Each structure stands twice: as C-alpha cells, then as structure tokens.
Amino acid sequence: MLSEFLLAEMNRLGTQDALPLHRQLYEALRRAMLDGKLGAGERLPSSRDLAEDLSLSRNTVVAAINQLSVEGYLASRVGSGTYVNDNVPRAAPSRGARSGGQPATLQAGRLSTRGVALSTTFCATELEVQPFTPGMVDFSAFPVALWQRLQNKHWRMTYPDMLDYNTSGGYAPLRRAVADYLRVFRSVHLEADQVVITSGTQQSLELCARLLADHGDTVWVEDPAYWGAVKAFMATG
Structure with missing residues (x-):
C-alpha cells in the first residue's frame, strides 16, 4: 500500500537526515516513482486523503506535491487530479550484470x-525550502x-x-x-x-x-x- 511505503520511507529519512516533514514526503514520493511503486500515468490520492492517511497537515502534503510538479515528476489535470508524468525515469539497479550472469565491475567516477x-x-x-522562506511563491495561482x-x-x-x-x-x-x-x-x-x-x-x-x-x-x-x-x-x- 502506498501510504505504508511512504510512512516507512519518511520514518527512515527523519531518523537519518532529520529533514522537515514536507521534504521527507517529497523524497518518499520521489523514491516511490523512481522505484516503480507509482507507475507512469498513475493517479495520486488527493492531498486531503494523503494528509489523513499519513497524519500530516494538508499544507505539508501540498508543499511536497507542488515541488514534485515543478520538477516535472507530477502533472496536475484540472478536475481530474494529479498524475505521475509519463517520462519519469526508473532508478538504475544498484549492481549491473553482464550477459551470462557475471556482475559488471564499474569504476565510480571521482569528483574534483x-x-x-x-x-x-x-x-x-x-x-532551499525552510519555514518562512521569502520568495517561495504559490504555484497553484x-x-x-x-x-x-x-x-x-x-x-x-x-x-x-x-x-x-x-x-x-x-x-x-x-x-x-x-x-x-x-x-x-x-x-x-x-x-x-x-x-x-x-x-x-x-x-x-x-x-x-x-x-x-x-x-x-x-x-x-x-x-x-x-x-x-x-x-x-x-x-x-
């Protein structure tokens, strides 16, 4: 169930990185899309339903969804709802494999x-996003x-x-x-x-x-x- 995955992911993020709630939900939803738990074209629950299922304020949910929409992960359709965009990439597998079942050895790129x-x-x-941050506009307007x-x-x-x-x-x-x-x-x-x-x-x-x-x-x-x-x-x- 989507809510259970989001709660588990948010709990992990809150424990590890101490991110604010809207950022935890943003990361959890993004991970659900990249991992295929939310497929292309799939409709998200309404912000009210998500807020109720996750025991969050609706403003927190809306902030996360708006950020994902701005970044192109989600698309809102007036009178219909919010859907996963068709061009959302899938997360790459953590370990590649050659034909024949042998694991591929890839050297990690080194940053300067x-x-x-x-x-x-x-x-x-x-x-980037903090309470009372100036310059954060209401994209819904x-x-x-x-x-x-x-x-x-x-x-x-x-x-x-x-x-x-x-x-x-x-x-x-x-x-x-x-x-x-x-x-x-x-x-x-x-x-x-x-x-x-x-x-x-x-x-x-x-x-x-x-x-x-x-x-x-x-x-x-x-x-x-x-x-x-x-x-x-x-x-x-």
Whole structure:
C-alpha cells in the first residue's frame, strides 16, 4: 500500500537526515516513482486523503506535491487530479550484470576537490525550502491556461533569429521591457544595453564572480546568507 511505503520511507529519512516533514514526503514520493511503486500515468490520492492517511497537515502534503510538479515528476489535470508524468525515469539497479550472469565491475567516477566541496556543502535539500522562506511563491495561482495560450500563439509564429546564439545579453524586446520597468518603478537610470538576461539569481551571481573577482579573492556576504550565493562564489574559487 502506498501510504505504508511512504510512512516507512519518511520514518527512515527523519531518523537519518532529520529533514522537515514536507521534504521527507517529497523524497518518499520521489523514491516511490523512481522505484516503480507509482507507475507512469498513475493517479495520486488527493492531498486531503494523503494528509489523513499519513497524519500530516494538508499544507505539508501540498508543499511536497507542488515541488514534485515543478520538477516535472507530477502533472496536475484540472478536475481530474494529479498524475505521475509519463517520462519519469526508473532508478538504475544498484549492481549491473553482464550477459551470462557475471556482475559488471564499474569504476565510480571521482569528483574534483571542488566538486566534493560543492556536493557536500550548503546543499539545496537542506537549505532551499525552510519555514518562512521569502520568495517561495504559490504555484497553484500561476495562470497556466493563459500561459499555454500565449506560448502556443508564439510557437506558431516564425522567429528564425531566435534559433541562433544570442551575443547581445538576451532577447532585445525583453531587455527593453526590463529597462523600462526599472526606470519607471525603481528610478534606476539605465539603457537596455546595460541589461543582461540570465536564468536566475545564482547565474547572475556566478557571472559577477567570474567577471569581477579572481581566484582566491575574498568575498563578503551576510551571515546568514543566501545559500545559492555561497555556492556560486565557492564554484568560482
């Protein structure tokens, strides 16, 4: 039964890693999908039913499900429910085997010293989602239907220039819109040529670190600080 597996997995995670409840449920549901206990296209119980079966608050369940939906593991269908995505990968077997039944011997890849530091320090699973964390939006309020209509409209148009590399810091109309917004609502005096479009805060910080600092330079940040900034500065030495 799904609830029994989730409870057992959450108990193990809570004992080993002391993760918050929503993160325990996230990891347990993710493991159920990767292990095939929740197959592609299978419908999840409602958040209310899961909360009741697992003796959790509904907010805890919704937070875990929303995170899995954002990462592409789950898909919500209006009026129908939440389903496991068709493209969720299966977990790889822990020990491979050659034809003939002989176990395959695979050498584990070795990370660099910097790679080890990045993978073991300031991990997102520990720091990304915490109570009262600013910037965590309510994804259920996103206008999905409107977004899809606009996306489909632009996919039908022809933009050959957008298929090539862009060397000017991002899509020009978007840069102009950002510059206009900053001038009007933030009283920042700038031109569109001074705007660079990135994929988010971490990429912006890493770009600044690479362009403005040398390896071994000291960077001062707040304490406590945004964990992504620490990661970006560590990654660039």
